[in-house]
Amino acid sequence: MPVVVDPDQVKVAELLKALPPGSHAMDTFERLETWLDQRDEEYAVVLGPNLSLDAALTLSDQMRTQRPTIGVVLIRQAVDTDVLTRAMHAGVREVVSDGDMAAIGAALDRAHEVWIALRGSAPAPTLGKVLTVFSPKGGVGKTTVSVNLALALAADASRKVCLVDMDLAFGDVAITLQLFPTHSIEHLIGSESTLDFGLVHSMLTPHESGLMVLAAPSLPDARDRVTGALVTRVIKALQEHFDYIVVDSAPTFDEQTLTALDGTDECVIVATLDVPTLKNVRVALDTLDMLSIALDHRHLLLNRADDQVGLGADKVESILGMEVAARMVTSMEIAAATNAGQPIVVSSPDHESSKVIRALATRLTGEVLDHDASSTAGSRRFRIRR
Structure with a gap:
């Protein structure tokens, strides 16, 4: 399942509408790390527009090598050449304009396809x-x-x-x-x-x-x-x-x-x-x-x-x-x-x-x-x- 990270709960509620049922949200990177350490089924992390760009790219760069199967989708209020270039170097899978819910959903679908391809197949779920x-x-x-x-x-x-x-x-x-x-x-x-x-x-x-x-x-x-x-x-x-x-x-x-x-x-x-x-x-x-x-x-x-x-x-x-x-x-x-x-x-x-x-x-x-x-x-x- 995807996880969205953003400190603004109103924005989180808006972004969750583009995510599949069962998706989760965190307000800090620290809690995201704790969550991912315990999970094996997360295939995407959506970084909200209220996160600083530097912090978001630092996290993405770390995940690029530590969690390569998880796709990072970066949401920005303004998408320009500088943002795209820096995001590409940090290993961000896709950059999407804030408010484009259809594009967010499509990016998550592609992230899920990549996740399945890298893992070979979706693992059988562990029952609670x-x-x-x-x-x-x-x-x-x-x-x-x-x-x-x-x-x-x-x-x-x-x-x-x-x-x-x-x-x-x-x-x-x-x-x-x-x-x-x-x-x-x-x-x-x-x-x-x-x-x-x-x-x-x-x-x-x-x-x-x-x-x-x-x-x-x-x-x-x-x-x-x-x-x-x-x-x-x-x-x-x-x-x-x-x-x-x-x-x-x-x-x-x-x-x-x-x-x-x-x-x-x-x-x-x-x-x-x-x-x-x-x-x-x-x-x-x-x-x-x-x-x-x-x-x-x-x-x-x-x-x-x-x-x-x-x-x-x-x-x-x-x-x-x-x-x-x-x-x-x-x-x-x-x-x-x-x-x-x-x-x-x-x-x-x-x-x-x-x-x-x-x-x-x-x-x-x-x-x-x-x-x-x-x-x-x-x-x-x-x-x-x-």
Whole structure:
């Protein structure tokens, strides 16, 4: 996919219209370097008109030898002989006048052809990892865990993360992030046979952290019209373009939830320290065993795990027959952060619960998360998306 670099977000939004769905944007060369170090499918870098010409040509000259398969497309407000000559010497693939969207699109098409020719053929895409957060009982903090987990993963600019609200009747992901989506998974109903990433991408809502969100329907009656086949196609399309897909599932074993669970790589099971919840979790685990879902890939998170309630981790492990992977204690700061639209990993990265979430993310992905990146996730936009 192409990447556009320009410090002006208005210009970025304009340029992204000429780029294919799934393209990304950076506002600095440093973040571009971080991004390219982690990616293998980028075939073009579009350098916007608000970058200094000297800096743009220096970058292009470096990429000419270090990343020869990636084509550099330079956008300039004025294209003259001097600019063309210097660009040619720096290894710029094409120079295009600012505002000529058709020329930008054509330049990217040619860059993609060269990329395929130099590599021999387009490599098979590496599928992203699906992380499903599940609980058979509502009110245990499942959405809070899902949102904070996704934000912790998205805090590093080198990761592409999508959060899918699969609680199709009463999903709260959008409101938790204070997003007001214009589209949701409901708008994909009936497109099972024609669905591709471009269509799915048009339904996503961006969060300021760079996290992308596929929201639940606004009304619960749409749930029954979302088929298992649609859930499968949506998740597969997202896997081809995102590193991690975090699924906030419904607290029930309906068709959509079972479909999402069946395709999950790692499953986080959220429980609280009360007997009714633990009973439901025990039944749910037996059901997952019977269906052979996420065997050896389940992780138990105890939420509101306070010692005063009379049930400890040892007792829970004996009841459920699985180890406790993470514990989060009751905290008013978590609720306050959620109500403010700044979940705890963003608003208070040093909070104990934030550390628990990052440790859980490391357990699920094998990647150690950057604490410094998490601490600034709420104050800047890591990736600007179409």
